[in-house]
Amino acid sequence: MNKAIKRKQQLVAYGFILPFFVVFATMFIVPLAYSGYLSLFAHTLVGGLKFVAFGNYVRAFEDSAFLFGLGRTALILLIQVPIMLGFALFFALALDSGRARGSKAIRLLIFLPFAVPGVVAVLMWGYIYGQNFGLTGQIARGLGLPPTNFLSDSLVLFSIMNIITWAFVGYNMIILYAALKSIPPELHEAAEIDGASQLRLAWSVKIPMIRPAILLTVIFSIIGSFQIFNEPKLLVELSPTAIPQGFTPNFYAFNLAFVNQDVNYAAAIAFLLGFVIMIVSYVVQLSMQKKEHRS
């Protein structure tokens, strides 16, 4: 290819990416940089706004509200994410095996909650858990059990985990199911003819083959867990005492900025959150890649 043509094509390519990157720069890079800049200042009682360098970050690590929020996120990562992805993987494998009757309808029903906006999902579950006309209360009374308050201090986190699981199992299942469908059939037909059981087949052929898709669901779930906001924001109306300002880091950042009017500290929390997500995602990715090399 001659040089002039090559140059022309490069210019064209820049033309194609320019609109995206203009919007990306103004709506993504600039706010991110501004957030970093804001986080380096703080309001002091005397002298107003002052440069405090990493003061806000130090404050965050001594702030029990923020640390408890991170702790709740860690619980979600350790309990809810494995349960959700475990079910998603099980359902995907079960549907892929073709052993259940009505697979198509089952797949649709499990995926359906993904069509429900997060706000509506939380609102609906809030009422289902509720004391007034909640479904859980009705069922408990029907069985002669004392009604449980699912929005109490000790249970609300688990009730939230249930909402997230309900909403996202289907989404993750479809990602994994699509990956399973793309495995060349020869690979497991041979194993099946040799008499390998479905479990064995899933464990030694199918799961290793869809490792990239599993990694994707893990990373998306990590990002999602750190961003939880709708659940505490909406449930706090129903159960004000069970949900403190710092219930999740994201909810905390919102409250700091818009209730406490402390934008600088809120920016630091938001920035820190992005940083934690990057690190956790990176570590997960690295450890999964290592496993791949070993096997």
Place this chain on the structure above:
Amino acid sequence: MTAQLNSAIAAPQKPAESANRRRKANRGKRRSNLLTVVMWLSALYFFLPLLWLFMSSTKDNGDLFTTFGLWFGNDFNLFANIRDVFAYQDGIYARWALNTGIYAGVAAIGATVLATMAGYAFAKYKFPGDKLLFSITLGAIMIPLTALAIPTYLLFSSAQLTNTPWAVILPSLVSPFGVFLMRVYAQDAVPDSLMEAARVDGAGEYRIFWTVSVRLLAPGMVTVLLFTLVATWNNYFLPLIMLNSGKLLPLTVGLAQLQATSAAGGGAQALFSTVITGAFVSIIPLIIAFLYLQRFWQTGLATGGVKG
């Protein structure tokens, strides 16, 4: 993630073809009763809350409290409830629905156009800095959007853009995941030989894009459109902080406000059935769209999952 994504992209497979063969292989396989029962019970867990929502939206406040949640009440009040929803505060619900449609529609079309052009350029051209820019785009997928929302709010409020539709639409135009999907899609969908042939015929690069490539990219574009449409439709955080006049709100924020009003209680108890029916009505278009557009969902998730 980049290295893994690229290695996965380098070995594309053909899902459709293998699926067909699988279907043949599946015929004559034995079914498992146990698995069937387990799967249907699980499906119930996902379906029952929605059934509850439907049943509850057919009840008046009295029946809501006194009749079983998973069955009809004494009277069938769905249409009366829907009338109440649309009559609430001089029909503000219809306004919220319209706002949601406008924000989601404009943002999705804009985001799709931007993502298609950028993804196509990354897939089909080599230029200095392409790898770096693509890595930055991928890295952006990991940044929580809500971490950006607070500084964006501050910037917009100094530009006097808050409490306008733009405050919701402009940030929603950026879809790094859309760029990624379109890059993966364009790689297979637009053959290099076709572009070469068009060049030999004397077509310029932009003409090739608009007349040849866009047609081939259309299914991928529909997928990105759907994803960004749903993302904006469902967004709560951004409109919550950006908008404060009731007439500009989308459904998510409006419904949440309504719920807060009814939870605050007092004389507002009659609002329960309005909130529930409003929530139910708001998901009907989404569920219909879902059932009709399943194919595109699966393409999109397959592209992200198989090749990611």
